[in-house]
Amino acid sequence: MESRMTTPPAYSPADEPGRFSALVVYLLYLLSIPSLAVFALVGVIVALAARDGAGPLARSHLDYQVRIWFTSFWWTIALAVLMVIGWILTIVLIGLPIIWIAGVGFFIIFIWFTVVSLLGLLALLDGRRK
Numbered sequence: 001m002e003s004r005m006t007t008p009p010a011y012s013p014a015d016e017p018g019r020f021s022a023l024v025v026y027l028l029y030l031l032s033i034p035s036l037a038v039f040a041l042v043g044v045i046v047a048l049a050a051r052d053g054a055g056p057l058a059r060s061h062l063d064y065q066v067r068i069w070f071t072s073f074w075w076t077i078a079l080a081v082l083m084v085i086g087w088i089l090t091i092v093l094i095g096l097p098i099i100w101i102a103g104v105g106f107f108i109i110f111i112w113f114t115v116v117s118l119l120g121l122l123a124l125l126d127g128r129r130k
Contacts, residue, residue: 018053025061061130075105079105
């Protein structure tokens with residue numbers, strides 16, 4: 001009798017639990033640009049909900065997505081406070097440069113969030129951990 005051994009199907013990162021959720025979150029982050037960050041809020045909620053059952057690759061991306069959202073959130077809060085201080089200080093004409101600095105900071109956060117989300121999406125599609 002001839003014994004045939006069957007090889008199990010190769011594991012593919014595309015089949016990993018949580019990968020689709022990580023993909024959706026990256027797309028929501030990129031779509032947050034025209035939605036004034038509403039989709040980013042939805043994305044972080046999806047990332048937080050999907051982390052528990054995710055495989056190692058997807059989990060690293062979901063954790064990274066939560067981390068970049070909170071980093072952007074806290075920098076936005078800090079810059080908003082700086083903007084309010086700038087508006088108050090416009091009485092003595094010091095506030096205008098402060099408002100300008102806060103505006104540049106908002107733009108930098110916007111660019112950083114977009115680039116990091118795009119690079120994370122490319123890493124996920126390539127099967128690399130984040």
